[in-house]
Amino acid sequence: MEVVPNPVSVGPVQIGRGKPLVLIAGPCVMEPNDMTMRIAVRLVAICGELNVPLIYKASFDKANRTSGSSFRGPGLEEGMNVFRRVKAETGLPVTTDVHETHQAAPIAQVVDLLQVPSFLSRQTDLLEAVAATRRPVNVKKGQFMAPWDMANVVAKLQSFGASGTVLTERGTTFGYGRLVNDFRAIPQMQASGAPVVFDATHSVQLPSAGEGGKTTAGQREMIPTLAKAAVAAGCDALFLEVHPDPDRACSDGPNSLQIEDLPSLLRVCLRIREAISA
Numbered sequence: 001m002e003v004v005p006n007p008v009s010v011g012p013v014q015i016g017r018g019k020p021l022v023l024i025a026g027p028c029v030m031e032p033n034d035m036t037m038r039i040a041v042r043l044v045a046i047c048g049e050l051n052v053p054l055i056y057k058a059s060f061d062k063a064n065r066t067s068g069s070s071f072r073g074p075g076l077e078e079g080m081n082v083f084r085r086v087k088a089e090t091g092l093p094v095t096t097d098v099h100e101t102h103q104a105a106p107i108a109q110v111v112d113l114l115q116v117p118s119f120l121s122r123q124t125d126l127l128e129a130v131a132a133t134r135r136p137v138n139v140k141k142g143q144f145m146a147p148w149d150m151a152n153v154v155a156k157l158q159s160f161g162a163s164g165t166v167l168t169e170r171g172t173t174f175g176y177g178r179l180v181n182d183f184r185a186i187p188q189m190q191a192s193g194a195p196v197v198f199d200a201t202h203s204v205q206l207p208s209a210g211e212g213g214k215t216t217a218g219q220r221e222m223i224p225t226l227a228k229a230a231v232a233a234g235c236d237a238l239f240l241e242v243h244p245d246p247d248r249a250c251s252d253g254p255n256s257l258q259i260e261d262l263p264s265l266l267r268v269c270l271r272i273r274e275a276i277s278a
């Protein structure tokens with residue numbers, strides 16, 4: 001029997017079967033000089049024109065950077081202030097990643113969806129901490145995990161009383177420094193009872209392939225190909241890191257989409273979504 005995942009509410013946005021295709025998008029990390037806000041405003045305009053439900057994403061602390069000297073973001077307190085401003089000025093629901101158990105409760109005061117990074121997807125203490133906030137949780141599938149193994153993650157969160165669970169596919173490690181996508185993962189993870197997001201930007205990462213292994217490289221040109229394939233495979237939402245000048249982004253620029261390329265990609269994805277829903 002087919003398992004139909006229950007929709008998950010993130011503020012006014014619903015992710016799940018029978019709901020519109022959702023976009024989770026923003027910069028990899030909160031950047032200085034008002035860049036975080038500028039990207040939010042541009043995304044509101046793009047998604048408003050196309051009638052695409054939007055959840056705004058940005059990281060207040062990138063704790064898993066390849067190099068210890070890489071830019072990490074403004075930190076928890078300032079990050080909370082940034083999210084308050086984004087919500088006040090745009091009305092958007094927001095999401096961010098949580099790396100430490102002590103971050104969950106305070107950031108949940110302002111964030112609508114808590115994200116567990118792929119490297120931490122099996123960390124029971126972290127899953128318990130985010131579930132305890134009673135905010136919905138998005139867990140990125142570990143690059144080292146099979147899609148069906150994520151059913152255990154869903155079960156953990158349910159046992160901890162999570163208010164809703166979403167899973168994200170972002171590629172599987174193949175050898176060293178390469179990620180591959182098996183699109184069977186989308187229906188296989190939906191079988192766990194959770195809606196599934198496809199992360200088209202982190203899926204094109206080339207881990208430790210830049211600057212002599214000190215940074216992550218990426219194949220930005222492949223983002224549209226993977227995004228369209230994922231929508232055809234039935235994903236419930238797309239996750240895209242975007243930036244007006246990816247080559248100068250503070251983090252993950254090589255695998256970020258140029259924000260002005262987003263409207264045309266979304267139009268194609270919406271047509272695919274309509275076709276498979278017919």
